[in-house]
Amino acid sequence: MKIFAIEHLTMNFGGLLALNNFSLELKEGDLVGLIGPNGAGKTTVFNVVTGNLTPTRGRIIFKEEEITGYKANEISRRGIARTFQNIRLFQDLQVVENVMTSYHGGLKSSFIGAVLGTPLYNREEKEMYEGSMDLLRQVRLDGLAQERAGTLAYGQQRRLEIARALATHPKLLLLDEPAAGMNAQETHELMDLILKVKEKFQLTVLLIEHDMRLVMGICQRIYVLDYGALIAEGTPYEIQNNPKVIAAYLGEEDIA
Amino acid sequence: MSKDDHFLVYRTRDRILTVMSLVVLFVFIYWAETNATEYQIRLLNNCAIFIILAVSYNLINGICGQFSLEPNAFIAIGAYTSALLTMGPHEKQISYIIEPLVWPLSIISIPFWLSLVIAGLVTACFAFLMGFAVFRVRGDYLAIVTLGFGEVVRVVANNLQSVTNGPLGLKGLTPYTNLWWSFGFMVITLFFIWRLTKSSFGRAMKAIREDEVAAEAMGVSSFRYKMMAFTISGFFEGVAGGLLAHLITTISPVLFTFFFTFNLLIIIVIGGLGSTTGAVIASIIFIYSSEALRVVDESFSIGSLQIAGIPGMRMVVFAILLIIVMIFAREGIMGRREFSWNGLINLPKSVIGRKNNILFGPARKREKKPTK
Amino acid sequence: MTFSGFLQQFINAISLGSLYALVAIGYTMVYGVLRLINFAHGDVLMAGCYFAFYGMLVFSLPWWVSFSIAILLTALLGILIDRGAYLPVRKAPRISALITAIGLSFLLESLALVIFGGRVKPFHRPSIFGQVIQSGDLYFIALNLWIPAITSLLILLLLIVVYRTKVGMSMRAIARDMTTVRLMGVDVNRITSITFALGSAMAGAGGIMWALKYPQIDPYMGIIPGLKAFVAAVLGGIGNVIGAALGGLLLGVLEVMIIAFLPSLAGYKDAIAFLILILILLFRPTGLMGERLPV
Numbered sequence: 001m002k003i004f005a006i007e008h009l010t011m012n013f014g015g016l017l018a019l020n021n022f023s024l025e026l027k028e029g030d031l032v033g034l035i036g037p038n039g040a041g042k043t044t045v046f047n048v049v050t051g052n053l054t055p056t057r058g059r060i061i062f063k064e065e066e067i068t069g070y071k072a073n074e075i076s077r078r079g080i081a082r083t084f085q086n087i088r089l090f091q092d093l094q095v096v097e098n099v100m101t102s103y104h105g106g107l108k109s110s111f112i113g114a115v116l117g118t119p120l121y122n123r124e125e126k127e128m129y130e131g132s133m134d135l136l137r138q139v140r141l142d143g144l145a146q147e148r149a150g151t152l153a154y155g156q157q158r159r160l161e162i163a164r165a166l167a168t169h170p171k172l173l174l175l176d177e178p179a180a181g182m183n184a185q186e187t188h189e190l191m192d193l194i195l196k197v198k199e200k201f202q203l204t205v206l207l208i209e210h211d212m213r214l215v216m217g218i219c220q221r222i223y224v225l226d227y228g229a230l231i232a233e234g235t236p237y238e239i240q241n242n243p244k245v246i247a248a249y250l251g252e253e254d255i256a
Numbered sequence: 257m258s259k260d261d262h263f264l265v266y267r268t269r270d271r272i273l274t275v276m277s278l279v280v281l282f283v284f285i286y287w288a289e290t291n292a293t294e295y296q297i298r299l300l301n302n303c304a305i306f307i308i309l310a311v312s313y314n315l316i317n318g319i320c321g322q323f324s325l326e327p328n329a330f331i332a333i334g335a336y337t338s339a340l341l342t343m344g345p346h347e348k349q350i351s352y353i354i355e356p357l358v359w360p361l362s363i364i365s366i367p368f369w370l371s372l373v374i375a376g377l378v379t380a381c382f383a384f385l386m387g388f389a390v391f392r393v394r395g396d397y398l399a400i401v402t403l404g405f406g407e408v409v410r411v412v413a414n415n416l417q418s419v420t421n422g423p424l425g426l427k428g429l430t431p432y433t434n435l436w437w438s439f440g441f442m443v444i445t446l447f448f449i450w451r452l453t454k455s456s457f458g459r460a461m462k463a464i465r466e467d468e469v470a471a472e473a474m475g476v477s478s479f480r481y482k483m484m485a486f487t488i489s490g491f492f493e494g495v496a497g498g499l500l501a502h503l504i505t506t507i508s509p510v511l512f513t514f515f516f517t518f519n520l521l522i523i524i525v526i527g528g529l530g531s532t533t534g535a536v537i538a539s540i541i542f543i544y545s546s547e548a549l550r551v552v553d554e555s556f557s558i559g560s561l562q563i564a565g566i567p568g569m570r571m572v573v574f575a576i577l578l579i580i581v582m583i584f585a586r587e588g589i590m591g592r593r594e595f596s597w598n599g600l601i602n603l604p605k606s607v608i609g610r611k612n613n614i615l616f617g618p619a620r621k622r623e624k625k626p627t628k
Numbered sequence: 629m630t631f632s633g634f635l636q637q638f639i640n641a642i643s644l645g646s647l648y649a650l651v652a653i654g655y656t657m658v659y660g661v662l663r664l665i666n667f668a669h670g671d672v673l674m675a676g677c678y679f680a681f682y683g684m685l686v687f688s689l690p691w692w693v694s695f696s697i698a699i700l701l702t703a704l705l706g707i708l709i710d711r712g713a714y715l716p717v718r719k720a721p722r723i724s725a726l727i728t729a730i731g732l733s734f735l736l737e738s739l740a741l742v743i744f745g746g747r748v749k750p751f752h753r754p755s756i757f758g759q760v761i762q763s764g765d766l767y768f769i770a771l772n773l774w775i776p777a778i779t780s781l782l783i784l785l786l787l788i789v790v791y792r793t794k795v796g797m798s799m800r801a802i803a804r805d806m807t808t809v810r811l812m813g814v815d816v817n818r819i820t821s822i823t824f825a826l827g828s829a830m831a832g833a834g835g836i837m838w839a840l841k842y843p844q845i846d847p848y849m850g851i852i853p854g855l856k857a858f859v860a861a862v863l864g865g866i867g868n869v870i871g872a873a874l875g876g877l878l879l880g881v882l883e884v885m886i887i888a889f890l891p892s893l894a895g896y897k898d899a900i901a902f903l904i905l906i907l908i909l910l911f912r913p914t915g916l917m918g919e920r921l922p923v
Binding site: 405521522572583 | 664665716717720721722724726727730732735738741742746851855858862896898902905906909913
């Protein structure tokens with residue numbers, strides 16, 4: 001069942017054409033990869049989808065609703081969550097607090113309730129805490145719950161970002177280079193983690209990656225971008241053998 | 257004991273300690289009201305009022321991370337509102353010699369505490385309206401815009417004869433402010449802002465401070481919480497303005513210049529931007545060291561040596577201090593840490609160097625292997 | 629209002645606007661290079677006035693010598709501010725630089741208060757500027773013609789520097805991407821100091837002309853003109869030198885003409901600039917020349 005679509009997305013930055021008529025479709029439960037050389041426009045796609053950029057042309061449809069041009073927090077509340085290419089954690093907050101912020105959108109108490117400490121608020125706070133600890137257990141960070149997020153190791157920070165994104169109860173999860181900077185072992189664990197949370201939380205996943213192990217390893221389908229335009233789409237096997245893709249990554253060589 | 261029991265024991269202990277401190281404060285104020293000199297009482301009143309101001313200012317600047325220069329505007333609005341509401345009709349008639357005060361302000365006269373609350377609400381309304389313009393921008397621009405608003409308020413106060421009595425200002429206000437009122441409101445302010453900061457709403461504000469884009473991506477509406485911080489700051493700054501007006505009994509536009517904001521800025525920076533505790537500590541230090549540094553402004557003698565004072569040197573010292581702190585000790589006294597009974601109790605231990613856990617008492621056992 | 633009355637006010641407006649333009653350019657140049665609003669800029673203006681004042685009073689220098697030296701000293705002050713206060717916080721979070729700027733502004737004002745005293749001092753206006761010119765029923769002082777003329781000259785010189793010299797090219801490059809420029813081997817700190825020197829010199833010149841126009845100086849005189857010049861810079865589009873000049877002119881015209889048509893609002897003159905600021909930020913934050921506001 002179709003859950004998400006990008007239609008004819010064009011992004012023009014005052015002369016620089018970052019995205020050129022890009023389209024993409026996701027069915028519920030898909031795990032799709034978005035790859036391409038550096039500067040191809042992949043993160044731009046994410047930024048448009050999550051409301052950080054307004055596209056020059058094109059539409060984003062999520063759960064049959066057009067969300068083009070909506071603000072970031074509105075899109076988040078509709079069920080799209082993301083992680084960031086260069087980790088954007090709340091450095092000075094504790095690990096568990098980072099995750100708890102995602103629950104804030106669903107808070108029913110008012111700030112007066114929070115200040116006075118009403119039973120409703122206390123209950124909600126407890127639920128947020130426990131929900132967050134649960135997620136931290138999923139990503140194996142529960143032992144570091146009270147640490148400042150900024151003190152975590154790189155791989156741990158990436159996992160925290162994922163937990164934080166999951167706390168918004170998304171249906172669509174966008175992962176921006178989740179394996180960046182990871183070694184083989186960590187990447188392997190990450191692949192397991194992505195599959196696990198996808199299964200557990202019934203997610204659709206779209207991920208940007210450069211690490212081909214991960215992309216080819218877990219993605220069902222792959223879209224390839226180059227200079228803002230789609231140059232190939234297909235299964236990992238098809239993409240691996242697509243001459244246009246090879247040319248894009250390695251340059252126009254004689255691949256006779 | 258399980259972890260939950262641990263938590264409960266410490267929470268109960270903390271509550272008892274807090275209540276005990278309030279009792280001590282109560283007794284102290286009672287004693288001071290009858291026994292302390294007028295000079296000492298004035299300093300204490302100033303302390304309480306500045307604590308209210310610093311803690312509220314810290315909410316928008318330090319907790320929410322929106323660098324605003326608004327306090328002098330809000331303090332002015334609160335001061336004038338409160339003064340206009342408590343002055344009796346007769347006093348108003350003799351004050352407003354150039355143009356009579358507009359109706360219905362000319363006949364209103366209400367109890368002090370109510371005037372403070374209304375002053376706070378009026379200021380909060382201004383903050384709310386201002387917010388729509390202010391939060392369109394960030395960083396330096398936000399600072400300049402709020403500074404500009406401060407100037408506008410001052411210009412308006414200077415010109416709106418029929419409301420503010422222009423440059424003449426309002427004189428002869430009844431000195432309602434005593435230690436009970438100032439410390440009473442101080443406790444209320446501290447309670448409110450402390451609880452707010454520790455709550456989910458405080459977390460949302462801090463998230464905006466840390467990374468606004470990420471906060472938005474997690475569903476936090478940055479505009480809404482910036483507004484919330486701003487309006488709440490406005491409320492308490494307005495209340496403090498009213499308290500101040502009825503302490504010094506004379507207000508005029510020249511009192512509410514950027515100077516005032518600058519002093520508060522120094523306080524929250526030195527205390528630690530983002531720490532309510534720091535704001536409290538720094539306010540106290542500021543009030544008392546201002547007094548101590550008064551000697552720098554006036555002449556003083558060491559033994560038989562007479563050292564001439566230079567008027568205005570005090571502010572030079574403060575300005576240099578601010579710059580030095582910014583270059584060498586940006587975190588201020590507390591950084592972003594807050595007070596906790598645990599922290600205080602363990603202070604001797606941590607000073608000696610033993611590892612201690614701020615939140616849950618004895619050192620947590622750190623898991624060596626990641627749990628599945 | 630008669631036509632000559634209108635013209636009279638208009639000349640006044642252009643003269644005032646030129647001053648705003650000159651000071652606004654200083655803001656915009658520093659902002660372009662450092663992405664920092666130099667809160668102390670208005671106080672540099674004040675310093676220029678005092679340097680000129682003491683040059684004439686204490687050292688009995690002829691006015692043109694005193695003014696020239698004052699402008700040079702102001703340029704040096706700008707360099708000092710850059711090296712002493714802003715350089716150490718270059719790598720610090722934005723908010724630290726901002727607070728430092730405010731602290732610096734305050735320091736300059738307090739120092740001026742301590743050194744020069746708080747009493748308002750009268751600024752000597754040489755007769756060449758004070759000469760009354762009459763044309764029909766227009767009366768104005770020569771100064772109101774000198775100011776736009778000198779300002780135009782200075783702005784022209786500045787534009788030549790910015791667009792036709794290597795230093796200027798470096799400035800514009802840094803405004804685009806400081807890191808890359810550093811990697812290219814350009815001494816960024818040197819260029820920044822030069823930018824400060826130029827901007828501060830402009831402020832100094834503007835300040836002296838301001839003191840000629842309104843011949844009373846005090847330590848806090850720079851605050852309001854400084855803020856208004858900032859509004860002018862935003863109005864023109866921050867980061868854009870020509871925009872700042874246009875913004876300054878426009879602001880001067882609006883300020884004078886609004887009061888000319890509505891004299892009962894005279895007391896609110898200072899508030900006009902801020903209302904304009906609020907309106908711009910609400911409706912066209914990129915300003916006239918459209919430079920994007922930073923996010």
